[in-house]
Amino acid sequence: MSLRIRPLKMHYAYQQIAEEIESQILDGTLKAGERLPGEVELAELFGVTRSTVREGLRQLESDGLVFRPTPRTLEVTLPQIDRLTSRAGRAMALMNVSFRELWQVARETEPLAAALAVDCGTEAELAELEALHEQLIRARCDIVETIELDTKFHTMIADMGKNRVLSLAREPIALLLYNGFTQVAPKVPQCFDRQIEAHSRIVKAIRARDVETARDWARRHIEDFWRGVKLAGLTDQPPMINAKKVF
Structure with a gap:
């Protein structure tokens, strides 16, 4: 067994147990697929x-760091990207990060994502991206479906x-930022058509394998959204979120 044990002397011992095991998972002491000792043995x-x-252990399960292949056994696993981004997104939401903060990062990550899509898509x-774009066109003026x-x-x-790395970094930012469309759209009704236009240009650039155009239109798209945020008077406000949909 490779699990290291250190005595616990602080309050909320369950958190200390979770943190100790988590640290050993993240530093590689405990490997994915390795079985943990049972509850009785761990208690001792x-x-x-x-x-x-x-x-x-419940906290570790909730964080996606261990799972139960059977009711009586626990194995180490690594959390999926959606779990990690949800945690990051919740942290940002609790800090009330603003549209400005989210946009400042998204204007760098979204053009990079578009450029990489040209090279690797x-x-x-x-074809799936084009189908999503067609659905977006049909959903014009439906805020919930558009988001x-x-x-x-x-x-x-x-x-x-x-x-x-890019997917993990951008996802919580994008989820919060784009969810803010519900605050922008009622005050900037032209945003639906402008969004459709930008998406169309991005899709065409990726289809043409044109890196610079894809990057340029992704940047224009984020800048245009920022102009909508400013018109709506929301620059330093946090996006309102639907926690069930975002996280």
Whole structure:
């Protein structure tokens, strides 16, 4: 067994157990697929009650760091990107990050995502992107559906680039920023047509394998959204979110 054990002397011992095991997963001491000792053994090793161990393991399960292949066994796993981005997004939401802060980063990540999509996207992925764009056109003026399709569109572009670091970095930012469309659209009604135009240009550039044009229109798209945010008077306000849809 490779799990290191250190005595716990602080309050909220279940959190200390979760943090200790998490740190060993992240530093590679505990490998994905490795089975953890049972609750009774862990309780003895950490010098705490079985219920304390159980609560710590629940936290690790919630964070996607361990899973149960059977009801009585726990194995180490690595969290999927959607779990990690949800945690980052919740943290940003709790800090009330503003449209300005989100836009400042998105104007760098979205053009990069578009450029990588040109280089790495497959024909099947491009066809799916074009289908999403057609759905967006049909959803014009439906704010809720537009937000959902817009988010899928930009996520698809990022996925086409095959860069997991970029996907992980941009996803929570994009989810919060694009969800803010619900605050912008009522005050800037032309945003629907401008969004459709920008998406069309981006799709055409990716189809033509034109890196510079794809990057340029992705940048224009984010800049145009920022102009809408300013017209709506929301520059330093946090986006309003629907937690169930965003996280």
